Amino acid sequence: MTKDSGRTDNHHWRKIKNALASTGTFVSAVLVIAPLGLVFFYLLVNGASSVNWDFFTHLPKPVGEAGGGMANAIVGSLELLALAGAIGIPVGVLGGVYLAEYGSARINSVLRFLADVLNGVPSITWGVVVYGLVVLRFKGFSAYAGGLALGLIMIPLILRTTEEVILLVPNGYREAALALGVSRWKTIVHIVMKTASKGIITGILLALARIGGETAPLLFTAFGNRFWNHSLSQPIAALPLQIFTYAISPYDDWHRQAWAGALVLVTGVFCVNVLVRFLTRGRAVSVV
Amino acid sequence: MEIAIPPAPKAFGAPDDPRLVARTMAPPSRFGDKAFQWLTLAMALTVVVLVVLTGWQLWRGSSLAIQKFGLHFLVTSTWDPVAEQFGALPFIYGTLVSSLIALLIAVPLSIATAVYLTELAPLWIRQPLVSLIEMLAAIPSVILGLWGIFVMVPWLRDYPFPSLKRLFGWTPFFSGPIYGTSMLAGGIIIAIMILPIITSVSREILRSVPDLQREAAYALGATRWEVTRIAVLSYARKGLFGAVILGLGRALGETMAVTMVIGNTPQIAASLFKPGYTLASVIANEFTEATTDIYLGALFEIGLVLFGVTIVVNLIAQVLLKTMTTSTSATRAVQ
Amino acid sequence: MTKFHKSTILGLLLALGFSASASAQMAINGAGATFPYPIYSKWFDEYAKVDPSVRFNYQSIGSGGGQKQILAQTVDFGASDGPMSDDNLSKAPGKILHIPTVAGAVVITYNLDGNPALKLDGDAIANIFLGKIKNWNDPKIAASNPGAKLPDKEIVVVHRSDGSGTTFIFTDYLSKTSGEWKEKAGNNTSVNWPTGIGGKGNEGVAGQVKQTPGALGYVELIYATQNKMPYAEIKNAAGEFMKPTLESITAALATADVPDDFRFSMTNAPGKDAYPIAGATWLLVYQQQKDAAKGKKLVEFLKWSLTDGEKMAKDLQYAPLPESVQQRVLTRIGEIKM
Numbered sequence: 001m002t003k004d005s006g007r008t009d010n011h012h013w014r015k016i017k018n019a020l021a022s023t024g025t026f027v028s029a030v031l032v033i034a035p036l037g038l039v040f041f042y043l044l045v046n047g048a049s050s051v052n053w054d055f056f057t058h059l060p061k062p063v064g065e066a067g068g069g070m071a072n073a074i075v076g077s078l079e080l081l082a083l084a085g086a087i088g089i090p091v092g093v094l095g096g097v098y099l100a101e102y103g104s105a106r107i108n109s110v111l112r113f114l115a116d117v118l119n120g121v122p123s124i125t126w127g128v129v130v131y132g133l134v135v136l137r138f139k140g141f142s143a144y145a146g147g148l149a150l151g152l153i154m155i156p157l158i159l160r161t162t163e164e165v166i167l168l169v170p171n172g173y174r175e176a177a178l179a180l181g182v183s184r185w186k187t188i189v190h191i192v193m194k195t196a197s198k199g200i201i202t203g204i205l206l207a208l209a210r211i212g213g214e215t216a217p218l219l220f221t222a223f224g225n226r227f228w229n230h231s232l233s234q235p236i237a238a239l240p241l242q243i244f245t246y247a248i249s250p251y252d253d254w255h256r257q258a259w260a261g262a263l264v265l266v267t268g269v270f271c272v273n274v275l276v277r278f279l280t281r282g283r284a285v286s287v288v
Numbered sequence: 289m290e291i292a293i294p295p296a297p298k299a300f301g302a303p304d305d306p307r308l309v310a311r312t313m314a315p316p317s318r319f320g321d322k323a324f325q326w327l328t329l330a331m332a333l334t335v336v337v338l339v340v341l342t343g344w345q346l347w348r349g350s351s352l353a354i355q356k357f358g359l360h361f362l363v364t365s366t367w368d369p370v371a372e373q374f375g376a377l378p379f380i381y382g383t384l385v386s387s388l389i390a391l392l393i394a395v396p397l398s399i400a401t402a403v404y405l406t407e408l409a410p411l412w413i414r415q416p417l418v419s420l421i422e423m424l425a426a427i428p429s430v431i432l433g434l435w436g437i438f439v440m441v442p443w444l445r446d447y448p449f450p451s452l453k454r455l456f457g458w459t460p461f462f463s464g465p466i467y468g469t470s471m472l473a474g475g476i477i478i479a480i481m482i483l484p485i486i487t488s489v490s491r492e493i494l495r496s497v498p499d500l501q502r503e504a505a506y507a508l509g510a511t512r513w514e515v516t517r518i519a520v521l522s523y524a525r526k527g528l529f530g531a532v533i534l535g536l537g538r539a540l541g542e543t544m545a546v547t548m549v550i551g552n553t554p555q556i557a558a559s560l561f562k563p564g565y566t567l568a569s570v571i572a573n574e575f576t577e578a579t580t581d582i583y584l585g586a587l588f589e590i591g592l593v594l595f596g597v598t599i600v601v602n603l604i605a606q607v608l609l610k611t612m613t614t615s616t617s618a619t620r621a622v623q
Numbered sequence: 624m625t626k627f628h629k630s631t632i633l634g635l636l637l638a639l640g641f642s643a644s645a646s647a648q649m650a651i652n653g654a655g656a657t658f659p660y661p662i663y664s665k666w667f668d669e670y671a672k673v674d675p676s677v678r679f680n681y682q683s684i685g686s687g688g689g690q691k692q693i694l695a696q697t698v699d700f701g702a703s704d705g706p707m708s709d710d711n712l713s714k715a716p717g718k719i720l721h722i723p724t725v726a727g728a729v730v731i732t733y734n735l736d737g738n739p740a741l742k743l744d745g746d747a748i749a750n751i752f753l754g755k756i757k758n759w760n761d762p763k764i765a766a767s768n769p770g771a772k773l774p775d776k777e778i779v780v781v782h783r784s785d786g787s788g789t790t791f792i793f794t795d796y797l798s799k800t801s802g803e804w805k806e807k808a809g810n811n812t813s814v815n816w817p818t819g820i821g822g823k824g825n826e827g828v829a830g831q832v833k834q835t836p837g838a839l840g841y842v843e844l845i846y847a848t849q850n851k852m853p854y855a856e857i858k859n860a861a862g863e864f865m866k867p868t869l870e871s872i873t874a875a876l877a878t879a880d881v882p883d884d885f886r887f888s889m890t891n892a893p894g895k896d897a898y899p900i901a902g903a904t905w906l907l908v909y910q911q912q913k914d915a916a917k918g919k920k921l922v923e924f925l926k927w928s929l930t931d932g933e934k935m936a937k938d939l940q941y942a943p944l945p946e947s948v949q950q951r952v953l954t955r956i957g958e959i960k961m
Contacts, residue, residue: 014511021513022408028400029409029417032487035480036424039435046438062664063849091331098328113606114335120534120602121342121595122541124568128575128591129345139696141652156335185324213428216543216568220576226664227650227671227678234650235680240430244544247434248822250829250850255438262431269426277419368815369786442834465777467820468835552784552821563820573823576654577687577786579694579711579812 040266047263050256055264060226060242066253070261072228073242076143079229080222080238081208083147088154089204093193095155096162096200101188112163118156126152127217135221143229143236146222150211157210161203165196202276209272213265215240239265346595349588352581361589367554367570369578374586376593378554382471382564383594386546387539389475389560394483395532401483402490407516418491425484433548436477441468441549444476449561460558467551471564474550478539486535489609493527494520530608537601541594543568567594649677651917651924655689655702657825658789658843659904662725662939663702666932670924673931677920685824687786687812693719693907699917701907704788705812706886720959721885721905722925722952725933725941726876728844728867729793729900730854734832735759735774742767744858745800745891745899751778751839752797753804754818759837767858774837781831781840784821786812792902793841796890800899841900844940859899860891871898872942879903881948885955901942908959915961925956 054069061068099108130149135141169192177187193200215238218224223235224245239261246258353361353374364375401421405414445468456462497520505519521528551563552573567590578584660683667679684692686703693701694715706721731743747763750756756763760773783790791812798805808814822828822840829846832838844867847854856864865871875892891899906925912918929952933943944952 014514018511018513021516022404025400025404025408028397029404032397032401032483033417033420033424035483036420036427038439039427039432042435042439043431062668063661091334094328095331095334098325098332102325102328103332111332111335113603114339116606117599117602118335118338120537120541120605121598122543122568124541124543124571125342125346125591125595128349128571128588129342131575132345132349132588133341135697136695141697152338155338159332159335184321186320188324209426213426213430215428215430216572219572223652223654224682225650225680226667227680230648230650230678235652235682240428240544243434244430244548247430247437248548248824248830249826250833250846250852251826252850258434262434265428266431269428270423273423273426366815369811369813371815437834445835465779465837467779469820469831552823553816553819573784573821574786576684577691577813579687579691579786584691 043259043263043266046256047259047261050260051263055257055260059228063251068257070237070239070242070257070264072225073237073239073261074264076222076225076229076237077212077239079143079232079236080146080150080218081212083143083232084150084154084211085204085208087148087151088158088207092155092158092207093162093200093204095159096164097166097188097193099159099163100166101192112160115156115159119160122216123153123214124216124219126150127220130217131220138233140233141221141223141235143222143232143234146218146236146238147232149217149221150214153211153214153217154207157207158203161206162196162200165199165203166192168199169195198279202279205272205276209269209276212272213240213269215244342595343592346588346592350585350592353585353589356582357586357589361586362593365554365556369580369583372580372582374582376567376586376590378556379565379567379570379590380593381556382474382550382554383540383566383568385471385560386474386478386550386564386566387536389472390478390482390539391532391536393476393479394486394535398483398486398531398535399490399528401487402494403516403521405487405491406494407520408512418488421484421487424480425488429481429542429544430548432477432481433545436473436545436549440477441473444468444470444473453561461560464557464559464561466561467563469549469551469563470561471550471557472560474546474564474566475560477545477549478542481542481545482535482538485538486531489531489534490528493524493531493609496527497523526608526611530605530611533601533605533608537598537605540601541568541598542566543572547572567591567597648675649917649920651677651679651700651921652698653679653681653689653700653702653906654684654692654698655681655907656686656704656788656904657683658686658704658727658729658787658792658902659702659725659941660825661843661845661849662932662936662941665935665939666928669932669935670927673927674920674923677924679924683824683826685783685785685812686788686791689788689907690786690812693909696913699908699914699921702904703812703907704902704904705791706905707907715909718910719907720910720955722908722929722956723881723885723903723905723944723948724928725936725943726872726889726901726903727941728872728898729789729796729841729902730844730847730867731839731857731900732829732832732842732847732852732854733839734834734836734852735776736836737772738853739768739771739773740853741771741855742858742864743855745796748857749797749801749804752780752782752816752818753801753807754780767864776837779835779838780816780819781822781828781835781838782816782819783813783824783828785823785827787824788812788902788904789825789841789843790814792890793900795888795902796900799891848940857899859895859897860893861895861897863895865896865898867898867901869937869940869942871896872901874898875901876903876942877945881951885952903944910958911960918959918961922956922959925959926953929953929956 057071058069059072126149130145134145173191177191218238218241222238224241225235225237229236243258243261246254361376363377365377366373366375449466452462501519501523502515505515546566547569552565553563554565571587575587578587663681686705689701689703690707692698759776794810798810822831825842825846828840829842829850832840856866859865874894875889875897878892878894879887879889881887889901929949936943
């Protein structure tokens with residue numbers, strides 16, 4: 001009957017749509033991953049041959065002369081990460097503790113909101129703010145300024161990840177400790193945070209990996225340095241900054257080094273991410 | 289016969305255990321508790337301080353420009369450091385257009401991928417794909433920009449752009465000379481940067497759709513795709529929209545990769561092949577060289593506009609996302 | 624990892640940083656022009672061997688940046704190929720001295736198949752940058768280049784996106800040779816470009832031109848030669864087409880009138896052998912130095928650069944200052960007070 005044949009036709013068409021959707025979404029997934037493969041491929045092809053001992057140990061050479069390396073930029077980046085961490089880690093972790101353990105629902109949701117909003121602010125804004133606060137006031141570009149700009153980015157980032165992880169700690173742990181007469185703050189520090197330590201650390205590592213690749217906030221704070229930095233109140237080189245300067249130059253030798261620098265930076269960031277994945281392969285909260 | 293049962297040994301912590309009683313008699317560390325609470329509160333309040341501080345610094349820095357240009361700043365298209373006439377319109381235009389292009393490319397791909405990951409993909413492929421997407425998110429902007437200058441832009445200039453010009457050159461969008469670095473290149477590179485965030489947030493949203501919805505649709509005889517379309521996507525509409533807005537927020541603030549491929553010319557042109565300039569790029573390029581106070585003020589004001597816009601957009605995104613999921617899973621996707 | 628371990632590690636790192644700051648090497652920071660960056664970076668590298676106790680860290684962010692940062696006193700010296708305006712000088716918290724170092728050429732470089740040798744005059748260049756000449760085979764270009772095979776291709780104009788002394792020199796020349804340019808865009812470190820795309824620094828423009836077929840831009844001579852890019856012969860005030868060479872730059876410099884404050888222009892110089900788009904570059908320092916130790920080292924370097932440094936200029940195709948001017952500059956350096 002016509003009704004039946006109509007239904008089977010429709011069924012056929014629906015099956016086709018289903019197949020199309022499956023293929024279409026699969027193709028989308030492939031397209032989303034494709035840039036990763038392409039970027040990595042070119043990084044390896046263009047950069048691998050230039051990542052040599054010279055690259056890690058030499059300072060940049062004058063313009064137009066071949067050779068030289070990015071030793072100061074690599075060390076500079078590490079110094080900036082240490083400075084940023086000194087600001088971002090304590091503030092972020094303790095702030096996250098507050099949101100998870102204390103406060104009222106109203107205040108906490110406002111603070112959470114603000115932290116999420118701050119996480120969406122473009123990083124160059126922090127460079128502008130720190131330029132006005134530190135560079136102009138103290139009349140100089142410095143590692144301190146660069147570290148501060150990066151540290152400010154870290155604060156809302158670590159705050160949220162810490163809060164999340166601490167909320168995962170079972171209440172039973174807290175209750176047990178309190179029942180034994182342990183004071184509130186000791187409960188939090190020695191029991192709760194210790195339990196959540198794996199998660200807190202992974203949050204910190206992810207934040208460090210994120211700011212390790214930031215360039216924009218350093219443009220007018222850390223400023224860059226062709227030599228070793230000997231004082232934190234002086235300008236300092238940083239790997240992403242150096243990559244940027246070399247990439248937009250016309251010198252082939254600098255381009256080659258930019259690719260090498262990019263390969264080193266990406267490898268560093270990926271290693272941290274892999275480490276994080278390894279640490280959280282069980283649960284973010286370790287069972288003591 | 290009666291057997292004398294000795295009393296059970298008292299477990300530690302029993303209500304009348306003397307050891308516990310002694311300990312509970314001692315007061316808890318009141319000072320320590322209060323101090324710690326205040327300390328953590330102070331740390332948490334830094335987020336408020338940061339928002340206020342940033343807004344204040346930007347406002348103070350732009351005061352000269354605000355005094356001179358007022359609201360006209362937002363609609364003037366001249367950017368002339370010589371004549372000291374500054375207007376943010378070319379940058380607002382550039383930011384909006386490049387972000388729009390990025391969304392047009394990234395949103396369909398991201399949501400389709402999220403659908404694939406949550407609904408249609410075989411289980412063994414899901415975790416590896418998610419890991420790969422997270423790796424894409426981890427690539428720093430400057431490295432994508434490096435790849436953009438030396439790989440993407442030359443390729444665009446030699447292959448897709450001339451084809452686009454051949455096919456659509458009669459429209460104003462694809463007319464004019466092809467430089468390579470262009471508004472379109474900027475949009476494409478932003479798209480690559482926001483793909484991971486829209487994908488992972490969408491994935492969280494779709495995962496939070498109750499299975500009951502899916503089961504009901506299956507029970508009615510729907511195919512896999514139909515279940516997705518009817519039960520999942522329409523239920524998750526608001527959350528998916530939130531994911532898109534979050535991606536938009538990210539796109540608006542993208543700096544390094546865009547600066548390297550967009551051509552850095554403050555102009556408003558219909559053709560996507562022409563170079564453009566975004567709010568973030570002009571700050572990155574010109575901030576250290578603004579020789580006059582009014583020039584610097586104008587750049588600060590651009591920073592203020594950028595700050596304001598990204599706050600509003602992110603606020604909208606957060607509101608939309610909160611209605612769909614608990615905030616924790618969404619932020620986990622974002623980090 | 625307990626909180627104690629974390630803080631110990633952080634403490635150690637900070638201690639490392641602080642101890643490093645106690646080291647004896649002094650750092651002097653400068654920023655500015657990309658035009659002389661090749662020779663300045665050579666100088667700083669060589670001077671580090673002459674005096675290992677001091678390091679000069681120079682960031683080439685453009686002349687505009689050099690002027691701005693010395694005004695804000697965030698650097699110890701600035702560098703610019705556009706002299707500072709009276710307006711800017713009056714804003715400075717102290718008197719700023721212009722110390723000329725070398726002179727160089729701004730060349731018109733381009734990207735065409737076969738790297739043909741082209742000749743251009745001021746009128747053609749102005750019209751290209753005004754956007755009135757859009758194609759390579761335009762008759763105005765062909766007129767100066769009989770026999771050259773000019774393709775039917777759009778000219779991709781590349782200019783500076785940042786504040787630049789190179790732009791200052793270039794627009795100075797254009798303002799002198801084209802009344803229309805003078806009116807429409809004028810002469811400054813940053814102008815409202817009627818057409819074209821922007822590159823950051825001399826490096827950025829050279830990079831753009833090198834990457835873009837059909838592109839044309841202006842850069843300092845060494846950026847074109849180091850990257851094996853062709854550049855045009857330009858018609859000078861005497862009507863001759865001149866290549867930018869050491870000799871033609873020196874010829875332009877010879878006819879320049881150098882006033883007491885050393886701010887001068889040498890574009891479109893009258894000599895028969897002069898290259899028309901040439902300019903000098905200056906280091907900007909405060910006459911009254913804030914830090915005596917740094918000031919002393921800075922002065923020593925300036926004296927070295929005006930004597931030994933000048934000898935390295937020719938290898939990098941910058942023209943050294945004439946003897947008479949060198950002497951006057953050395954006298955001026957002597958006026959810097961600690």
